[in-house]
Amino acid sequence: MEILYSNKYLLFIIRIVLGFIFIYAGAEKISDPEGFAISISNYRLFPIETINIFAITLPWIELVAGVLMLFGIAVKENSSIICSMLLVFTIAIVISLFRGLSIDCGCFRKGNQIGLLKLGENTLMIIGSFLLILFGSNHFQLKSE
Amino acid sequence: MKLNYSKILSITFISFLLSLMYNHFNPNGLSFVREERKLDWENDSVTSLNKIDSIISDASLSQVKLSDSVVIGKKDEPLESLKKPTAIKLDFTYKLFKQGIQFIDARSKEEFAEGHIEGAINIPFYGSENYLSVINSLNKKEIVITYCSGADCDISILSGDELFKMGFKRVYVFIGGFDEWTKSNYPISKI
Numbered sequence: 001m002e003i004l005y006s007n008k009y010l011l012f013i014i015r016i017v018l019g020f021i022f023i024y025a026g027a028e029k030i031s032d033p034e035g036f037a038i039s040i041s042n043y044r045l046f047p048i049e050t051i052n053i054f055a056i057t058l059p060w061i062e063l064v065a066g067v068l069m070l071f072g073i074a075v076k077e078n079s080s081i082i083c084s085m086l087l088v089f090t091i092a093i094v095i096s097l098f099r100g101l102s103i104d105c106g107c108f109r110k111g112n113q114i115g116l117l118k119l120g121e122n123t124l125m126i127i128g129s130f131l132l133i134l135f136g137s138n139h140f141q142l143k144s145e
Numbered sequence: 146m147k148l149n150y151s152k153i154l155s156i157t158f159i160s161f162l163l164s165l166m167y168n169h170f171n172p173n174g175l176s177f178v179r180e181e182r183k184l185d186w187e188n189d190s191v192t193s194l195n196k197i198d199s200i201i202s203d204a205s206l207s208q209v210k211l212s213d214s215v216v217i218g219k220k221d222e223p224l225e226s227l228k229k230p231t232a233i234k235l236d237f238t239y240k241l242f243k244q245g246i247q248f249i250d251a252r253s254k255e256e257f258a259e260g261h262i263e264g265a266i267n268i269p270f271y272g273s274e275n276y277l278s279v280i281n282s283l284n285k286k287e288i289v290i291t292y293c294s295g296a297d298c299d300i301s302i303l304s305g306d307e308l309f310k311m312g313f314k315r316v317y318v319f320i321g322g323f324d325e326w327t328k329s330n331y332p333i334s335k336i
Contacts, residue, residue, distance in 0.1 A: 030167065032173075033168070033171070033173060033174065033175050034173065034175065037175060037179060038303065041179070041182075042299070048179050048180075048181050049178045049179055050179075051179045052175040052176060052177055052178065052179040053177060055175060056164050056165070056168045056174075056175055056177075057160070057161055057164040057165075059164070060160040060161070060163050060164035060167070061156075061157060061160040061161070061164075063160070064156060064159065064160040064163065065156065065160070068156065074149070074152050074156065076147075076148055076149075077148060077149055077152040077153045077156060078156065080148055080153060081153060081156060081157065102253060102271070103271075104271055113271050133148070
């Protein structure tokens with residue numbers, strides 16, 4: 001079974017997919033910081049004063065991690081960053097679902113409501129990033145000689 | 146699973162610096178400390194209620210319209226546009242309801258189907274991009290009132306902001322929402 005999980009082509013596909021998803025997610029939020037700040041505040045998990053700091057910094061961490069991941073640079077480290085963010089996002093979604101909030105998840109563009117589908121998507125991405133932390137992916141990577 | 150923690154810290158730190166630089170030069174950048182989104186309240190006391198009364202009595206309209214032809218009190222004094230969406234209370238809302246003002250329910254389709262303010266139309270905030278034809282069919286110069294469940298939800302405010310950006314000149318937000326409306330036994334309908 002480990003042979004399947006550590007298959008270099010599978011890991012490469014996961015790396016590319018996660019890289020593109022995080023580049024897209026980061027760029028989308030960077031283009032509309034106010035919209036992302038509103039999405040975070042809808043979760044009602046953080047004091048209102050702290051929300052802009054998250055809205056300013058998180059998208060850039062996503063974007064940089066996504067780009068580095070795409071080019072195969074520090075794959076394990078970037079996967080761990082992505083995995084940590086996904087875990088935090090997923091916990092926030094679970095808490096909001098338990099509280100009965102019907103809010104935009106703030107993941108991509110507006111209209112992505114939180115729900116079981118979103119939890120499923122996040123779980124898949126967490127599994128993918130965890131595999132990359134375990135096995136890395138050095139197929140088609142950019143590296144200096 | 147051997148991780149280089151200094152690399153993780155470096156990537157996070159560089160991203161952090163990039164974000165601060167971008168935010169500094171971005172004209173739409175955010176301030177570091179966010180202030181709570183607060184709406185101004187309409188002067189819903191005697192003045193505003195009288196304003197509505199006078200519009201109706203002067204113009205004999207079945208629906209209040211914001212146009213240069215509509216006058217309040219003096220015939221040469223037009224009803225001005227609002228500078229931003231404005232919060233209104235129950236009594237003022239009911240007064241507007243009786244004049245046939247358009248209500249917009251920002252809640253989900255399912256919540257709307259369970260019950261809504263009589264005559265309201267449903268434009269869910271989450272997915273409002275699918276309701277552009279409905280939004281465009283409304284007269285942007287007329288008063289519209291957005292609402293959601295109650296004071297705990299903010300999608301009525303966000304919908305109000307969205308409509309205002311789309312060119313609606315006079316957007317009111319009924320903060321008490323559907324909960325306060327039903328508690329007062331005001332008219333509702335169900336699909």
